[in-house]
Amino acid sequence: MLPFGNNDEQKAIERIVTIVTPQEAFLAAFSLHPAGVAVITGNLDDGTPAGFTATSLASFSATPPRATVNIAQHASSYLALAMGKTVILHFLSGDQVGIARAMAGDFAQRFTGDHWAPGLDGLPQLHGVRAALLATVVAVTEVGDNATIVFEIKDGQTHPDHPPLVYVDRRYHHVGDIVAD
Amino acid sequence: MLPFGNNDEQKAIERIVTIVTPQEAFLAAFSLHPAGVAVITGNLDDGTPAGFTATSLASFSATPPRATVNIAQHASSYLALAMGKTVILHFLSGDQVGIARAMAGDFAQRFTGDHWAPGLDGLPQLHGVRAALLATVVAVTEVGDNATIVFEIKDGQTHPDHPPLVYVDRRYHHVGDIVAD
Numbered sequence: 001m002l003p004f005g006n007n008d009e010q011k012a013i014e015r016i017v018t019i020v021t022p023q024e025a026f027l028a029a030f031s032l033h034p035a036g037v038a039v040i041t042g043n044l045d046d047g048t049p050a051g052f053t054a055t056s057l058a059s060f061s062a063t064p065p066r067a068t069v070n071i072a073q074h075a076s077s078y079l080a081l082a083m084g085k086t087v088i089l090h091f092l093s094g095d096q097v098g099i100a101r102a103m104a105g106d107f108a109q110r111f112t113g114d115h116w117a118p119g120l121d122g123l124p125q126l127h128g129v130r131a132a133l134l135a136t137v138v139a140v141t142e143v144g145d146n147a148t149i150v151f152e153i154k155d156g157q158t159h160p161d162h163p164p165l166v167y168v169d170r171r172y173h174h175v176g177d178i179v180a181d
Numbered sequence: 182m183l184p185f186g187n188n189d190e191q192k193a194i195e196r197i198v199t200i201v202t203p204q205e206a207f208l209a210a211f212s213l214h215p216a217g218v219a220v221i222t223g224n225l226d227d228g229t230p231a232g233f234t235a236t237s238l239a240s241f242s243a244t245p246p247r248a249t250v251n252i253a254q255h256a257s258s259y260l261a262l263a264m265g266k267t268v269i270l271h272f273l274s275g276d277q278v279g280i281a282r283a284m285a286g287d288f289a290q291r292f293t294g295d296h297w298a299p300g301l302d303g304l305p306q307l308h309g310v311r312a313a314l315l316a317t318v319v320a321v322t323e324v325g326d327n328a329t330i331v332f333e334i335k336d337g338q339t340h341p342d343h344p345p346l347v348y349v350d351r352r353y354h355h356v357g358d359i360v361a362d
Contacts (some may be wrong), residue, residue, distance in 0.1 A: 025337030026246030029312035034217040034347040056239035065207030131210035146242040156206030166215040176357035
């Protein structure tokens, strides 16, 4: 490990947290990075509902309104995100950890239950979310075995009275107090 | 606005939160989406330090270890993220709101102060962060006026004893309690 730290406090911590490879550094750093929790749903070509929990959903541009998500090309939902496909981007609430876990679990069981119903455009729509956006895939960039999908937002609604959900330190958390200036 | 909701509670909320355009829906939804706060620093070709606060930093792949960030092509730091450039991805702590604001403010003032020093590879390195990764730009995808940058991680360190920082509802927050199962 390179001598990244530059004060005694950091050197003391380095002795505790031993990072050997770039991959270990990457995994450790991103486990420390808070993220909102989204579920992206769509339909495969045969109409089968598909969806997955994502912590990589990010704003891309405001004009036009676009967002990105990163996904492995071997993921079970990848073909539901092909160019021109329409999806729903769901922003989960603080009381939806069960949905976050279900939509990251066994693919065949993700739509077993009453947490969803067929909604706009016949797309799987989750109940009780903090926000939902209807979006179309306008770009797919494959790099190695993964891809960045660019969505353009077509419609949506928000429910700001639902509390937010944040994933950090390998656990789901509520959001805490505003940081004092 | 399309009839996105499908129960009485959602219909009641729709009457309060009126969203007219896709852009308004996009802005409202992403303001509700929690995000970790990163600062990405590099050098312009003439050696001038460059950097910016980003809430779009996301994991891309674990093997090889890669991450993405979204940026406007007109941004003052864009040329520091060209193919092959090396940068430092800093993950800010809960006590670094001042740095988050400074690195999103006037470009000429971002490196005025003692919050940084020249570090690895002569790159601007911030003090007191929760994690830092040394990374190289391996892909740049321009879509419209914006771009997704793919970084490959080369080295890094973490300081998990520093508290996390999360941005949501247009304010900086601490992270709260773990959500009970």
